[in-house]
Amino acid sequence: MTTHAKTALGELARVRGVRAALMASESDGLAAASVAAVGVAEDALAAFAMALLRRARMANAAAGYGDTQFLALDASRGRLYVAARGDLGVVVLGEPDANTGLIRVLMQRALGGLE
């Protein structure tokens, strides 16, 4: 894991309401680096989030909307955020009241720094 990735995930994990932040590849759904609270199944989070990203990409491509760069899934007890560039995705699991704007900026910064 690069120093940038460690720093980026650390920044995301420090945002109030964030329970887990990880980097994974879409092609295999495996986490390359992660920071997570106790009780969060990181492997499951990476696998399901990347599967969701793949489906979203297929749907957007089929609709002619181009590549999927960011998706957010709202549930009654939490939110899932996925930002992607190429095969790499950044996944954040947050509480319902987590700061979506800040999380999104940090996720894009995390991806940008890996180029």
Added chain:
Amino acid sequence: MTEHDANAFAEPLLAFVRDTRVQMGLVLETSGRVLAQHGFTRSLDVMSACALVSAIHASAAELGRHLDGEAFGPLHHAGKDRQVFLAPLRCDGRTVLLLAVFDGASSLGIVRLFWQEFARRVADAPRAPTSGAAPDFERELQHNLAVLFGRA
């Protein structure tokens, strides 16, 4: 394949295939005896796959014992369009193998995740004691491998 084996492995395998969206799934003993399958269209394919998977596992396990002191765990091979995941699991004192063949509709992460769930389901399923023939065959296979690697 006994009726008990069919019940013990068929339903967990079906759930595994449904959850992971793999194209083909196969459960077998290390001797190559099939316990359950899903997605194979011809019986010959199943037999060929069982023989190959059994040989691959035996080779990989022996290599693991030589290099690492114990048999290697799950094995993954990625092709251009398809991938295979081969994993052993302990069940009633014997090793059972799971083979999954998948494409872009699934991923290694998903398959690995539900392989653990499959192992839990198999462990929870009721089954009858295994017959005496397969362990004998397995012992013989292990002995022959040991001879082959100069350990006997």
